[in-house]
Amino acid sequence: MFFDSDLLMSALRALTPILLAALGGALCERAGVFNIGLEGMMLMGCFTAVTTSWFTGSPWLGVLAAALAAAAYSLILAVGAVTLRGDAVVLGIAMNLLAVGLTSFLLRTVFGVQGTFDDPSLAGLPLVGGFSPLAYLAWAAVAVATLVLSRHVWGLRLRGVGEAPQAAATLGVSPAKYQYAAVLVSGVLCGLAGAQLALGNVTLFSENMTAGRGWIAVVAVMLGRALPLGVLLAALLFGLAEAAGFRLQGLGLPQQATDAAPYVVTLGALFLTTARRRRRTTPAGAVS
């Protein structure tokens, strides 16, 4: 049988990094900051997690350092887009490109290797009940984000800020404060996503190892309409695609083809969402 519980389990394992990053992206989206720098933040998280785990011997310190480093890196977006009112798209792309260059450079400087750093004594995250502890954290984050966004005072204000910053400002709510908070939290979540990728899914660092997962997370935000539960479903879809890719490989399909599975799903999802969006925004007459 092609679809069985094993496939679901491996999908659940594969989706954790995407889910964590997409939750961060959803928060930013809700606050009115279009964050496409998830990929870069995640990659910074991967590198920091591996480096810290290597030098301290503790994967937990690696996770913590990854979260802090990616949060610090996310300040580029916060300062650039919120304070300096720059274009978030341009900033996000720059952050993604910078992260690839910076981590490749540091890989050479710190470890003296090119391509991949891989060592049997590099400590990865343990499994608890078949899953990485960060997987449980990601699921909990879905619940917390749902509750905060829908019911908490902070979430109400965040949604207000994202929708009509001026209206929020007239009521004494500072849009910048909430947007900074959303971007920083997305940094933390992307850092955790990176740590999961580099110390959970595998235990190594290789150049550009995120391989588009941050971009897939951006699509998950759109597909899930920036709702935590919607993002979870979208991430599950991508997780299934990735797991199905491995399975197909086992059936003899070439790896190059099966590796493409998540991206094909991404394209399909993008196509569906834009088609849906276009239908919703048919001209409804000029309203002044």
Place this chain on the structure above:
Amino acid sequence: MTPQRADAEVAVELRGITKRFPGTLANDAVDLTVRRGEIHALMGENGAGKSTLMSVLYGMERPDAGEIRIDGRTVTFADPGAAMAAGLGMVHQSFKLFDSLTVAENVVFAAEPRRFGLVDRAAARRRVRELAAEHGLAVDPDARVGDLPVGLRQRVEILKLLHRGARTLILDEPTAVLTPAEADALFTVLKSLTAQGRTVILVTHKLREVLEGSDNVTVLRDGRVVARLRTAETTADEIAAAMTGRAVELDRVHAPGTPGDVVLDVEDLTTDAVREVGLTVRAGEIVGIAGVAGNGQSELIEALAGLRRVTAGRVTLRGRDITHASATERRARGLAYVPEDRHAVGTAPAASVADNLAMGHHRRSLSSHGLLPPAAVRAHARRLVERFGVKAATPEVPASALSGGNLQKLLIGRELAHEAPLLLVEQPTRGVDIGAIQNIHDELIAYRDAGHAVLLVSAELSEIRGLADRVLVMYEGRVTATYPKDGADERTLGLAMAGGAAPVEVGD
């Protein structure tokens, strides 16, 4: 009103407020005294300094000189939050609401009732219901604000202020977007608020509602107070004269035209929001379409202008079927169009005044072997700027630098200059000063008297009544009533606009 008590009675007092912006003196030593429990109208034309004065009062601008006293105490507001804390509240002309949130969430936003850090939604709903019941502002607390009509959104804005304990409410042009019935309802609410001892400052340039609804009037012109009037002792003419600095004839009903041949013939026209509309417009005639916004008038005009697909029916312009013709073909056949949205549809804001005036004329009079000689464009612009009194520093400034009224003059001038047999014109004087309204009306009448046909859509009943030779009322996409000039008073028209009229046929 409460009995006279000298100082305690003053809710808001502004003394000698002066505010300069680069190049202009927006407020020049303005004094304003608003007593507790009154509706105080602050009037003036565009650019007279009303908005600046209210921005100063509400902590959005710092005055260069002057003093603000609330309840007799001198205050300085660093931001609107401080003004709110002192009991002021402002309903901005463009509402500051969150469309995707519910009414209750909008009302309590940033002043939420809480339980364990979470928004106490039951308490928020209760609070909205209480406030609504107390002040006659009925609105469903669970409705999404984006789904509400404008009149109800305004209620949400007022509820928001009442929830924050505002004792003085500032309303900036509150009726600009309301139907006559909604405006009446608003004034009932405002009167009940003042009866409870709250104070209302009404910023407006609409004379009628000031006369009907206010207790006192302060008139600004060129940044100075030019009149302080008790509403009961003044007249519309006196206020208008104070606002403009000259005598203005208001609500003039122009003499009827002399209709000639049929220019526009519409039969059973149907589009997505228009149902089987039939009408004719003759040369030398203005046909007015009255209706509450959203009853298909805009869609009808767009269909006639060639901007909206016609699903059924027939449109004939000067004997030729143009039902499915492009906008270009229609214009070539003799149609000019002044759209409702002058910023997004009528003009190109980033283009210069001269270029905006050339648009449409570029195909014919201004074109020379397919090129546009700059000298011809400039001369054309100078001619129209002069004829229609457009106030622009030079024809090279971008159209976005013009005030709303000046932009409208530019647009109307450009379209009239086509001398097209048929003119479609929507809301020709919305947001335009009293003095300029008169000029625009005179131009439209002159255009008609020159033998052109005009189809006019307006939300201002006095405008329809003053200009139109025949009045059609649209309701839910259909023409539900037709009246000859002077055939219906405002009450009858208002009733028909609300869907309460039996169809009336008049021979034409």
